[in-house]
Amino acid sequence: MNQFSYVNATTLKEATAALGSSWSDAAVLAGGTDILSLMKDYVVSPARLVNIKNIKELGGISKSGSGLRIGATVTFDELASNAMVRQMFPSLSQAVMGVTSPQIRNMGTVGGDLCQRPRCWYFRLGHGVLGQKDGKSLVAEGENKYHAIFPEGAAHFVSASSLGPALVALGARVKLVSAAGSREVDAGKFFVAPQSNLAREIALLPNEVLTEITIPAGGKNATYEVRQKDALDWPLATASVNLTMKGNTVSAASIVLGHVGPTPYHAAGAEKALIGKTITADLAMAVGDAAVQGAKPLSQNAYKIQLARVAVKRALLQAAGV
Numbered sequence: 001m002n003q004f005s006y007v008n009a010t011t012l013k014e015a016t017a018a019l020g021s022s023w024s025d026a027a028v029l030a031g032g033t034d035i036l037s038l039m040k041d042y043v044v045s046p047a048r049l050v051n052i053k054n055i056k057e058l059g060g061i062s063k064s065g066s067g068l069r070i071g072a073t074v075t076f077d078e079l080a081s082n083a084m085v086r087q088m089f090p091s092l093s094q095a096v097m098g099v100t101s102p103q104i105r106n107m108g109t110v111g112g113d114l115c116q117r118p119r120c121w122y123f124r125l126g127h128g129v130l131g132q133k134d135g136k137s138l139v140a141e142g143e144n145k146y147h148a149i150f151p152e153g154a155a156h157f158v159s160a161s162s163l164g165p166a167l168v169a170l171g172a173r174v175k176l177v178s179a180a181g182s183r184e185v186d187a188g189k190f191f192v193a194p195q196s197n198l199a200r201e202i203a204l205l206p207n208e209v210l211t212e213i214t215i216p217a218g219g220k221n222a223t224y225e226v227r228q229k230d231a232l233d234w235p236l237a238t239a240s241v242n243l244t245m246k247g248n249t250v251s252a253a254s255i256v257l258g259h260v261g262p263t264p265y266h267a268a269g270a271e272k273a274l275i276g277k278t279i280t281a282d283l284a285m286a287v288g289d290a291a292v293q294g295a296k297p298l299s300q301n302a303y304k305i306q307l308a309r310v311a312v313k314r315a316l317l318q319a320a321g322v
């Protein structure tokens, strides 16, 4: 790890003042479960780390209108044990419970989950976010069993965030604050597919802190994850759904797949197949089929199509209580 200086910020003003105009100037330190391993492996080498865990206003979960506000430094454990989250947003509770190591759940934060870097091994070996060598993709012809089946341009990594798909499906918004002011971004627009090897995969700028997430009141919502094992791993495919019901029929739906693309993948075609209908096992399977239409698997990851299809079916049945 390269040498770095350390700022232990106790106010947001102090934190934003310590950030810089480029990623090499400074980085935010929250739980440290991702940034420290990236620094040890020389994937990133910020000159300064800005600890935000002691900034009171970045913590806490509270009511916001008919929805919730979740502070960026809320840990996975706090999120998982919050009664309001469990009652209003089971999809988020189910997503956070999937993050299976108690150590990670104790240290990792909600803001850090959204800002964590891809787990693509080519990225972690220093080949950039697109996994390239001499301008050519290492992913296409290489080991790609965990990569995207819905690539976006040259981006074949998958977004690592377990909370991302649930937050996108719920229509959450993310607040970003710099010394110059603040802005809010839809969770769906926070995740971006970079087309340059050095670009970031989120809409955050180097001088910004993600301070909070607000979630409007949800409908019937659920997340279903498929994992290879129950510990120390990321999901292979997930589906998060949020349904607005009129009696027994679906009047609006949001279906978002995770770990299948560089951003949470919005399955718009599948949503259309639900509107005006009553959810049954057969309909849920048909919607699962629609959700994976257009998938473009790589040489080793076609198996993810079936996992994603089943994840959609099970998330729908769970949300509808069928």
Ligand SMILES: Cc1cc2nc3c(=O)[nH]c(=O)nc-3n(C[C@H](O)[C@H](O)[C@H](O)COP(=O)(O)OP(=O)(O)OC[C@H]3O[C@@H](n4cnc5c(N)ncnc54)[C@H](O)[C@@H]3O)c2cc1C
Pocket (backbone or CB within 6 Å): 027, 028, 029, 030, 031, 032, 033, 034, 035, 036, 052, 072, 073, 098, 099, 100, 101, 104, 107, 108, 109, 110, 111, 112, 113, 114, 115, 116, 117, 160, 161, 162, 163, 204, 208, 209, 210, 211, 232, 233, 234, 235
């Ligand atoms: C063994 C293992 C298993 C895991 N399994 C899963 C899993 O199943 N699902 C999953 O989603 N994740 C998983 N993770 C990843 C884990 O969730 C992340 O490492 C964690 O969420 C990062 O949060 P943190 O607070 O530790 O962030 P840090 O490591 O402190 O920071 C991570 C990145 O986000 C930036 N950052 C953090 N907070 C902010 C903020 N508020 N504003 C601006 N930038 C910020 C940092 O600068 C850094 O770039 C796993 C990790 C490990 C090691």
